[in-house]
Amino acid sequence: MPELRKDPIIDRWVIISTERAQRPVFLAEQEAPPKAGLCPLCAGNEAMTPPEVFAIRPGGASSEPNTPGWTLRVVPNKFPALRIEGALNKEGVGLYDRMNGIGAHEVIVETPLHGQTLYTMDVASVQNVFIAYKERTIDLLRDKRFKFIMIFKNHGGVAGASLDHAHSQLIALPIVPRRVFEEINGGLNYYKYKDRCVFCDILAQEAEDGSRVIYENEAYVALSPFAARFPFETWILPKNHVASFLASGNEDNYYALADALSVILKKNNKVLNAPPYNYMIHTSPADLTSVPYYHWHIEIIPRLTKTAGFEWGTGFYINPTPPELATTFLREVSPPEGA
Amino acid sequence: MPELRKDPIIDRWVIISTERAQRPVFLAEQEAPPKAGLCPLCAGNEAMTPPEVFAIRPGGASSEPNTPGWTLRVVPNKFPALRIEGALNKEGVGLYDRMNGIGAHEVIVETPLHGQTLYTMDVASVQNVFIAYKERTIDLLRDKRFKFIMIFKNHGGVAGASLDHAHSQLIALPIVPRRVFEEINGGLNYYKYKDRCVFCDILAQEAEDGSRVIYENEAYVALSPFAARFPFETWILPKNHVASFLASGNEDNYYALADALSVILKKNNKVLNAPPYNYMIHTSPADLTSVPYYHWHIEIIPRLTKTAGFEWGTGFYINPTPPELATTFLREVSPPEGA
Numbered sequence: 001m002p003e004l005r006k007d008p009i010i011d012r013w014v015i016i017s018t019e020r021a022q023r024p025v026f027l028a029e030q031e032a033p034p035k036a037g038l039c040p041l042c043a044g045n046e047a048m049t050p051p052e053v054f055a056i057r058p059g060g061a062s063s064e065p066n067t068p069g070w071t072l073r074v075v076p077n078k079f080p081a082l083r084i085e086g087a088l089n090k091e092g093v094g095l096y097d098r099m100n101g102i103g104a105h106e107v108i109v110e111t112p113l114h115g116q117t118l119y120t121m122d123v124a125s126v127q128n129v130f131i132a133y134k135e136r137t138i139d140l141l142r143d144k145r146f147k148f149i150m151i152f153k154n155h156g157g158v159a160g161a162s163l164d165h166a167h168s169q170l171i172a173l174p175i176v177p178r179r180v181f182e183e184i185n186g187g188l189n190y191y192k193y194k195d196r197c198v199f200c201d202i203l204a205q206e207a208e209d210g211s212r213v214i215y216e217n218e219a220y221v222a223l224s225p226f227a228a229r230f231p232f233e234t235w236i237l238p239k240n241h242v243a244s245f246l247a248s249g250n251e252d253n254y255y256a257l258a259d260a261l262s263v264i265l266k267k268n269n270k271v272l273n274a275p276p277y278n279y280m281i282h283t284s285p286a287d288l289t290s291v292p293y294y295h296w297h298i299e300i301i302p303r304l305t306k307t308a309g310f311e312w313g314t315g316f317y318i319n320p321t322p323p324e325l326a327t328t329f330l331r332e333v334s335p336p337e338g339a
Numbered sequence: 340m341p342e343l344r345k346d347p348i349i350d351r352w353v354i355i356s357t358e359r360a361q362r363p364v365f366l367a368e369q370e371a372p373p374k375a376g377l378c379p380l381c382a383g384n385e386a387m388t389p390p391e392v393f394a395i396r397p398g399g400a401s402s403e404p405n406t407p408g409w410t411l412r413v414v415p416n417k418f419p420a421l422r423i424e425g426a427l428n429k430e431g432v433g434l435y436d437r438m439n440g441i442g443a444h445e446v447i448v449e450t451p452l453h454g455q456t457l458y459t460m461d462v463a464s465v466q467n468v469f470i471a472y473k474e475r476t477i478d479l480l481r482d483k484r485f486k487f488i489m490i491f492k493n494h495g496g497v498a499g500a501s502l503d504h505a506h507s508q509l510i511a512l513p514i515v516p517r518r519v520f521e522e523i524n525g526g527l528n529y530y531k532y533k534d535r536c537v538f539c540d541i542l543a544q545e546a547e548d549g550s551r552v553i554y555e556n557e558a559y560v561a562l563s564p565f566a567a568r569f570p571f572e573t574w575i576l577p578k579n580h581v582a583s584f585l586a587s588g589n590e591d592n593y594y595a596l597a598d599a600l601s602v603i604l605k606k607n608n609k610v611l612n613a614p615p616y617n618y619m620i621h622t623s624p625a626d627l628t629s630v631p632y633y634h635w636h637i638e639i640i641p642r643l644t645k646t647a648g649f650e651w652g653t654g655f656y657i658n659p660t661p662p663e664l665a666t667t668f669l670r671e672v673s674p675p676e677g678a
Contacts, residue, residue, distance in 0.1 A: 002421055002440025004514070011517055015420050015440055081354050081649075081657045082341055094544045095537070096565045101341025101354055150655075152648030160647025171649060174343070178350055179654030198434070205433045226435045280652030301651065308499025309491030310420075310510060312640065313619030315518030316489075318420045 003322075007227040009186040009198055014227045014317045040078075041165035043068045043112035049075040053106065054135055056128050072128045073109040074136055074170075080105035081171060088145065088174055104140055104172035108132050109165065117155070117166045119269045123258045129168065130254035133281070134246055136170055141286050146172040148180060148285045151245075156276025159303045176285045183282065184294055191293035199295030200241050202226075211324045214331055215263050219256035222264050224323030224330075231304050231321035232272060232330070236260050237297040245283040245296045261298065268302055270333045275302040342661075346566040348525040348537055353566045353656045379417070380504035382407045382451035388414040392445065393474055395467050411467045412448040413475055413509075419444035420510060427484065427513055443479055443511035447471050448504065456494070456505045458608045462597045468507065469593035472620065473585055475509055480625050485511040487519060487624045490584075495615025498642045515624045522621065523633055530632035538634030539580050541565075550663045553670055554602050558595035561603050563662030563669075570643050570660035571611060571669070575599050576636040584622040584635045600637065607641055609672045614641040 003016045040048035046066045054074040055065065063069025076084075082103025090099040110129050111121060118126060137149045153168035154160040161167075176184075190198040206212055206223050214234060215222040222236045236257070242248050248257065261279075268275060283296040311317055342355045379387035385405045393413040394404065402408025415423075421442030429438040449468050450460060457465060476488045492507035493499040500506075515523075529537040545551055545562050553573060554561040561575045575596070581587050587596065600618075607614060622635040650656055 001425065004438045004440050006436040008434050008436070013514060013516065017420070017440075081356070086340065093565075094548070095347050095540050096544075097345040097347070099343045101343050101356075150649060150652050152652050154647040158645070160645040169649070173653070173655070175352060177352065177653035177655045179652065182654075201434050205435075209433070226432075278648035278651055280648050282652065299652075306497070306499040307646070308493040309617035309619050310489060310508070312617055312638075313489050313491050313518065313621065314512070314516035315521075316512070316516045 005227040007225070008190070008202065010182045011186070012227065012229075012315065012317075014229055014319050016228075016322050017318070017320045039114055039163070039165050041107070041109045041163060041167060042114050043070070046073075049107075050078060051075070053139075054132060056132070068112070070112060071125065072111070072132055074132055075107050075109065077105040077107050077169070082173075099174065102145060102174050104143075104146070104170070106136060106170045108136070108168045108170065110168065111166050114165055117274075118153075118261070119265050119274055121166075121262070123255070123262050126262050127254050127258035130249070130257055133168075133170065134249045134254070137246060140170075140172045143172070145174050146286065148173045148176045149283075150177070151281040151283075153277075153279045155278070156303070159276035159278050161276075180282070180285060184284070184288065184291075187291075187293040187295070197241055197293055197295050199237060199297065203237060203239065212327050214267070214327050215260060217256050217259055219251070220260040222260050224327045226323065228319055228321075228323040228326070229317035230301050230319060232268065232275075232302045232326045233319075233323070234264050234268075234300045234326075234330075235297050236264065236300070237295060241292070241295055243284040243291050243294045243296060244289040245281050246289065248296065261300075264300060264330075267330045267333055268300075271329050272302055272304065275304060277302045344566040346564070347529070347541065349521045350525070351566065351568075351654065351656075353568055353658050355567075355661050356657075356659045378453055378502070378504050380446070380448045380502060380506060381453050382409070385412075388446075389417060390414070392478075393471060395471070407451070409451060410464065411450070411471055413471055414446050414448065416444040416446050416508070421512075438513070441484060441513050443482075443485070443509070445475060445509045447475070447507045447509065449507065450505050453504055456613075457492075457600070458604050458613055460505075460601070462594070462601050465601050466593050466597035469588070469596055472507075472509065473588045473593070476585060479509075479511045482511070484513050485625065487512045487515045488622075489516070490620040490622075492616075492618045494617070495642070498615035498617050500615075519621070519624060523623070523627065523630075526632040526634070536580055536632055536634050538576060538636070542576060542578065551666050553606070553666050554599060556595050556598055558590070559599040561599050563666045565662065567658055567660075567662040567665070568656035569640050569658060571607065571614075571641045571665045572658075572662070573603055573607075573639045573665075573669075574636050575603065575639070576634060580631070580634055582623040582630050582633045582635060583628040584620050585628065587635065600639075603639060603669075606669045606672055607639075610668050611641055611643065614643060616641045 004013055005016055006013050051066055052073050052075050055070045056072040057063040057070045059069045082101045082105055084104050086100055086102055088099045088102050133151050150171045187198055212224045220236055225235050238248055279298055279300040281298055284294045343352055344355055345352050391412050391414050394409040395411040396402040396409045398408045421440045423443050425439055427438045427441050472490050489510045526537050551563045564574050577587055618637055618639045620637055623633045
């Protein structure tokens with residue numbers, strides 16, 4: 001019997017096909033081979049991007065900005081969805097509302113090496129990615145026009161990446177998106193009723209139940225959410241209550257987080273054959289950094305199924321892989337040492 | 340300068356790249372060739388599907404159920420997302436909520452001919468599709484467990500179709516999905532404030548403005564919505580206020596609706612090279628069939644872009660084709676006569 005399950009945060013229902021107990025046959029679609037030609041994100045091609053706004057250069061002063069010698073580099077997007085210059089000019093057009101597309105759109109180049117990916121990078125290199133997210137967020141939030149910084153990664157063409165070279169993106173927005181509001185409001189409603197954080201309650205229940213916990217270290221838990229929308233959807237949450245991604249860097253500079261993400265990606269690589277995927281950092285908006293009712297986390301979505309008319313029309317998802325089954329498969333493989 | 344626009348019904352913002360004034364380069368991805376082998380939806384293969392629950396058979400009594408002679412046929416889905424038998428058994432699991440996956444999942448086979456599609460069918464055949472939607476909805480709503488009937492179409496593998504043969508689908512749900520609730524609530528909030536239907540106000544403003552109206556006949560308007568999420572997204576709405584899809588059949592048995600959908604699909608075919616697409620019928624739930632604050636409509640989404648991490652994380656869309664530009668391109672092509 002299929003099952004309907006409700007996400008406890010935003011009242012989103014999903015259909016889980018709990019009866020398919022056999023091993024899932026999902027294997028990532030084979031991507032087209034990388035395009036030939038110069039890669040603008042490779043070391044040596046720094047002139048092909050706008051000037052960098054942040055870089056990690058282990059050589060220190062021996063390495064000039066916009067020259068090789070970096071291990072991570074952040075540059076403005078050459079084709080930005082939003083522009084940094086100008087005023088918002090909010091206005092009504094009859095019953096409609098519009099404003100200028102003011103914002104920032106940056107690319108975090110995660111490695112100088114073209115063939116490397118987060119699947120294969122070591123924990124220290126993944127840690128650098130999180131450090132870059134934090135540094136850029138702090139810098140951009142000095143601009144009071146920005147209300148929310150969305151950090152996300154598209155890996156593979158199926159997941160929306162237009163470049164092969166490993167990178168993630170950041171978009172600074174002048175408004176808080178509705179999806180973020182929904183989560184914040186969901187958390188707030190639960191808090192009003194229970195005086196507890198819904199995410200903290202989820203963590204407590206999952207720790208006791210155990211059937212959806214894929215991995216944990218001293219500071220983070222990776223789990224298959226009860227109402228997972230997609231096969232092998234995984235969330236990584238800090239064990240302690242922290243509303244903002246920024247605050248989590250204070251303890252260990254994101255080392256434990258990098259460890260957890262690294263383990264999950266290596267497991268996905270092994271079980272699902274290096275699938276295309278997206279991840280998104282869900283964090284509190286700029287003016288709600290330490291609220292008791294929101295709990296930041298990462299949502300990782302391997303792109304194994306297609307969304308279609310039913311999902312667009314209803315906001316309802318059909319997930320053919322029960323999260324308990326995904327957990328079993330992911331738990332039983334150990335990530336390979338090193339790569 | 341890119342522009343941020345807000346959907347007036349559900350407060351969804353989109354980023355519209357209004358500056359790209361050149362002709363869009365979208366051409367539909369070429370789909371893989373149809374799979375070889377017997378098609379379970381073709382005339383003559385009726386035994387390959389569960390027994391039909393509805394059919395249009397012009398031959399009348401000379402054609403037995405589950406034999407050839409039909410022009411349209413509705414069958415239960417062989418691999419249903421939800422099951423018709425059983426009780427809901429709603430229950431809590433700690434802080435989570437679940438119920439059994441009770442519902443109906445049917446396939447509307449739109450033509451007996453394998454090569455035919457809604458792009459090429461005549462208006463009378465498209466009209467039959469809407470008549471089938473209505474008949475099946477009325478029948479399923481006799482079952483009081485069902486609160487909402489979602490009718491949708493996935494055309495092409497990119498849009499989620501797993502069979503080539505032209506078909507649409509219907510899922511009867513035991514709950515009203517949140518996406519539907521959002522629209523209903525958005526309409527209700529507007530109505531409380533203005534004492535008017537927001538969709539009727541949109542129609543009035545669009546008729547006066549004219550820059551986003553693609554086509555109209557005596558009863559329907561097809562327009563590019565002001566805050567379109569996707570390139571060439573098109574909505575078809577009845578000109579008069581009607582909350583429920585079912586009620587619109589009373590006047591002309593959906594002939595004018597079939598004309599409008601047919602014209603839009605033929606235009607999409609010509610401008611966008613027969614793209615994969617989804618459409619969804621947005622209608623009021625079973626117990627709100629004649630409310631003054633909701634207005635049923637069809638949303639048609641050609642699948643030309645990929646949704647990625649930003650959209651998943653924010654519910655915010657980036658649309659590279661301004662709706663006014665899409666309107667211009669679609670308006671200037673006339674659908675070919677006949678096919």
